[in-house]
Amino acid sequence: MQAFVKRVRNGDEIAYAITFLCAFAVIAITALLVFELYRNSEPSRVKFGWSFLWTKTWDPVAGEFGALPFIYGTVVTSAFAMILGIPLGVGAAIFLAELAPPRISSGLTFLIELLAAVPSVIIGVLGVFILLPFLRIVQPYIQGALGWTPLFAGPFYGVSLFSAGVVLTIMILPFIISISREVLLSVPNDQREGALALGATRWESTWDVVVPFARKGIVGSIFLALARSLGETMAVTMVVGNDPKISASLFAPGYSIAAVIANEFTEATGDLYQGALIELGLVLFALTIVINGAARILVASTTKRGTS
Amino acid sequence: MTRNTIGAIIGIALLAGAASAQTLINGAGATFPYPMYSKWFDSYHKKFPTIQFNYNSIGSGGGIQQVTAGTVDFGASDGPMNDTQIKDFKDKRGAEILHFPTVLGADVPVYNIPGVSSQLNFTPEALAGIFLGQIKKWNDPAITGPNPGVKLPANDIVVVHRSEGSGTTYCWTDYLSKISKEWETKVGRGTSVQWPVGLGGKGNEGVSGQIKQQPNSMGYVELIYAVQSKMTYGKVKNAAGNFVNATLESVTEAAGSVKDMPDDFRVSITNAPGKGAYPVATFTWLLIPTKIADPVKKKAITDFLHWMLTEGQTMTAALDYAPLPKPVIAKETKAIAKIN
Numbered sequence: 001m002q003a004f005v006k007r008v009r010n011g012d013e014i015a016y017a018i019t020f021l022c023a024f025a026v027i028a029i030t031a032l033l034v035f036e037l038y039r040n041s042e043p044s045r046v047k048f049g050w051s052f053l054w055t056k057t058w059d060p061v062a063g064e065f066g067a068l069p070f071i072y073g074t075v076v077t078s079a080f081a082m083i084l085g086i087p088l089g090v091g092a093a094i095f096l097a098e099l100a101p102p103r104i105s106s107g108l109t110f111l112i113e114l115l116a117a118v119p120s121v122i123i124g125v126l127g128v129f130i131l132l133p134f135l136r137i138v139q140p141y142i143q144g145a146l147g148w149t150p151l152f153a154g155p156f157y158g159v160s161l162f163s164a165g166v167v168l169t170i171m172i173l174p175f176i177i178s179i180s181r182e183v184l185l186s187v188p189n190d191q192r193e194g195a196l197a198l199g200a201t202r203w204e205s206t207w208d209v210v211v212p213f214a215r216k217g218i219v220g221s222i223f224l225a226l227a228r229s230l231g232e233t234m235a236v237t238m239v240v241g242n243d244p245k246i247s248a249s250l251f252a253p254g255y256s257i258a259a260v261i262a263n264e265f266t267e268a269t270g271d272l273y274q275g276a277l278i279e280l281g282l283v284l285f286a287l288t289i290v291i292n293g294a295a296r297i298l299v300a301s302t303t304k305r306g307t308s
Numbered sequence: 309m310t311r312n313t314i315g316a317i318i319g320i321a322l323l324a325g326a327a328s329a330q331t332l333i334n335g336a337g338a339t340f341p342y343p344m345y346s347k348w349f350d351s352y353h354k355k356f357p358t359i360q361f362n363y364n365s366i367g368s369g370g371g372i373q374q375v376t377a378g379t380v381d382f383g384a385s386d387g388p389m390n391d392t393q394i395k396d397f398k399d400k401r402g403a404e405i406l407h408f409p410t411v412l413g414a415d416v417p418v419y420n421i422p423g424v425s426s427q428l429n430f431t432p433e434a435l436a437g438i439f440l441g442q443i444k445k446w447n448d449p450a451i452t453g454p455n456p457g458v459k460l461p462a463n464d465i466v467v468v469h470r471s472e473g474s475g476t477t478y479c480w481t482d483y484l485s486k487i488s489k490e491w492e493t494k495v496g497r498g499t500s501v502q503w504p505v506g507l508g509g510k511g512n513e514g515v516s517g518q519i520k521q522q523p524n525s526m527g528y529v530e531l532i533y534a535v536q537s538k539m540t541y542g543k544v545k546n547a548a549g550n551f552v553n554a555t556l557e558s559v560t561e562a563a564g565s566v567k568d569m570p571d572d573f574r575v576s577i578t579n580a581p582g583k584g585a586y587p588v589a590t591f592t593w594l595l596i597p598t599k600i601a602d603p604v605k606k607k608a609i610t611d612f613l614h615w616m617l618t619e620g621q622t623m624t625a626a627l628d629y630a631p632l633p634k635p636v637i638a639k640e641t642k643a644i645a646k647i648n
Contacts, residue, residue, distance in 0.1 A: 057502070058502060059501070059502035060473075060498050060499075060500045060501060060502070061495065061496035061497065061498040061501050061502065062496070062502075128514075128517055129517075132521060133521065136521075155464075157466055157507055157518075157522055158518070158521055158522060159507055159509075159518065237471065237510055238510055238514065241507045241508060242471030242507065242508025242509070242510070243503075243506070243507055243508055244502075253507050253508075255508075259471075262472075263471050263472035263473065263500075263508075263510065264472060264473045264500050265473075266366060266367030266369060266370055266472070266473060267367045267368055267369040267370075267472070267473025267474060267475075267499040267500065268369055268473060268500075269368075269369040269372060269373070269393070269499075270392075
C-alpha cells in the first residue's frame with residue numbers, strides 16, 4: 001500500500017492511467033466505428049449476403065449493388081502507387097539522409113514536408129489541369145512501347161486508373177520519404193563507422209548496414225503510405241473516371257471505394273442504397289486490414305534472422 | 309472607468325438579450341438552388357433582422373432525411389419525395405409534408421468537337437442513342453440530320469456524365485426516361501444511375517473540365533453553370549417539335565405549360581408540351597411540414613414563403629435562375645394556408 005502511495009506521488013500510476021486511457025480511447029473509437037458500419041449496413045448485408053463482394057453490378061435505380069469494381073479499382077490504383085512510390089521514396093530518403101550534403105538535405109526535406117501538407121483536393125485539381133494534359137502527351141509513347149500487354153492497351157481519355165495511380169504516388173511520396181529519412185538519420189553512427197572500418201565503401205555501408213538497420217521504420221512508413229492510398233478520396237475521384245467497370249487496362253477509367261462513397265452518399269435515398277454504401281465502408285476497412293496483414297506476413301517471412 | 313466598464317457590461321448583456329430573441333430557422337438540402345436561397349435568406353434577414361435562416365446545402369437526399377428526422381425546420385430537394393418517403397414522413401412526424409416549388413433549373417447538352425463551333429440541334433432520339441451507347445460516332449445520321457451545313461467528324465463520341473448523385477442527373481435521366489422506352493427500362497431515372505457508357509466527372513465543373521480536355525466528347529451541365537462559364541450548348545427538340553434554346557424564358561414556359569398542375573406540386577416538367585418550352589427542365593422544391601409547433605417559427609416560415617413568391621421571384625434573373633410562372637405562384641400562395 002505504501003509503495004502504491006509512493007508510486008502515485010511519484011506520478012507513475014497517474015501517468016499509467018492517463019496513457020492507458022489514451023490508448024483505450026483509440027481502440028474504443030475503432031471498435032465503435034466498425035460496430036456502426038456493421039449495424040447501419042444491415043439492409044444491404046441481409047439482401048446481398050457475401051455475394052456483395054463479387055457482384056459487378058452497381059445500379060442505384062434497380063437497387064442492385066455489388067462491390068467488386070470498387071474493390072478492384074482501389075487495389076489496382078494503390079498497388080500501382082506502391083510499385084512506383086516505394087523505390088522512388090526509399091531512394092530519395094537514402095539520398096537525403098546518407099549521401100546529400102546537409103544543407104541540400106534539409107532544404108529538400110522542408111519542401112517534401114510541405115508537399116505532405118497540400119490538401120488532397122488541391123492535388124486533385126492539379127491532377128485534372130496539369131497531370132492529365134501531360135499524360136495525354138506521354139501516353140502514346142507508353143502505349144507504343146508497352147501496348148502489346150493488356151495492361152496498357154485500349155483507348156485513353158485522360159481520366160483512368162493509371163492517372164489515379166500517378167496522383168496517389170505523388171501523395172504518398174512525402175510520407176515514405178520524410179519518415180524513412182528520419183529513421184535512417186537515427187541509425188547510430190557506430191554502425192556506419194564499423195562498416196567503413198571493415199573496408200566497406202560508402203554505398204556498401206549505406207545499403208548493407210544502415211538500410212537493413214532502419215528496415216522496420218522504412219516498412220512502417222510504407223504501411224502508412226499504403227493506408228493513405230487505400231483511403232484517399234478526393235484526388236482519386238477527380239482523375240479516376242468514376243466508371244464502375246473492371247478493365248484489364250490501366251488506361252481505362254475505373255472507380256474506388258472511397259470515391260463512390262464520397263460521390264453518392266449525399267444523395268443516397270432509401271435504406272438499401274445507404275446500407276450498400278456503408279457496407280462499402282466496411283469492405284474498405286476489412287480490405288485495409290487484410291492488405292496490411294498480408295504485407296506484414298510478407299515482411300516477417302522475408303526478414304533475415306539476426307537483422308531487426 | 310468603473311462606470312464605463314459596468315455600462316459596457318450592461319450594453320453587452322442587452323445585446324445578448326436581443327440576439328436571443330432572434331428566431332433561427334434551420335434548413336438543409338439541395339445544392340443546386342443554394343446560391344438563390346442564400347441570397348433570399350440574406351435579403352430577408354436584412355429586411356426582418358429578427359428572422360435568421362440557416363441553410364445547409366448537403367444534397368437533396370440529406371435534406372429529405374433531415375426533415376423526416378425532424379432535425380431541421382424545412383428541407384429542400386431537386387426531386388420530389390416519392391410516396392414511400394412521404395409515408396415515412398407521416399409515420400415519423402404525424403403531419404403531411406408540403407412541396408413548394410421555388411425556382412426552375414435546366415440541363416443543357418454541351419460538347420467539344422474540334423472544328424465545330426456552331427450551336428448543334430439535338431433530337432430526343434439522338435440524345436437517347438448517344439447516352440445508351442448506340443449512336444457511337446458524331447457523323448451518325450441521327451445527329452447530322454437536324455444539323456445541315458455542319459460538318460461533323462467520323463470520330464467516336466466520348467460521353468461524360470456526373471459522377472456524384474445530383475439533381476442535375478435526376479433531371480437528365482428523367483427526360484431520357486420520358487422520351488425513350490429503352491432508357492426507362494434499361495437505366496431509369498435517379499440521382500445516380502448505372503450509365504451504359506461514359507466517364508464520370510465530379511460536379512458541373514468536373515464534367516465541363518473533362519469535356520474541354522477531351523476532343524469529341526459530350527455531356528450535360530446545369531444551364532446556370534453553362535451560362536456563367538460561357539459554354540456553347542445545344543438546342544433540344546421539344547415535344548411540340550421545335551428546337552429550343554435553353555433560356556430563362558423557355559424554362560419558365562416549360563413549367564407554365566404543364567397541364568393539370570397537381571395540388572402537391574410533385575410534378576416532373578421534363579418534355580413539357582408548350583411550343584417554346586425547353587424540354588430538360590425541373591422545379592426545385594422547399595419541403596415544409598404542415599404542422600409547425602412553434603408559433604413564431606410558423607409565422608416566420610409562412611411569411612417568408614409569401615415574400616419568396618412575390619419579391620423573391622424578382623431577384624431570380626440576376627442569378628440566372630428561371631422564375632416561376634404566374635399560375636404556379638397563385639396556386640402556391642393558396643397552398644401556404646395548409647401550414648397550421
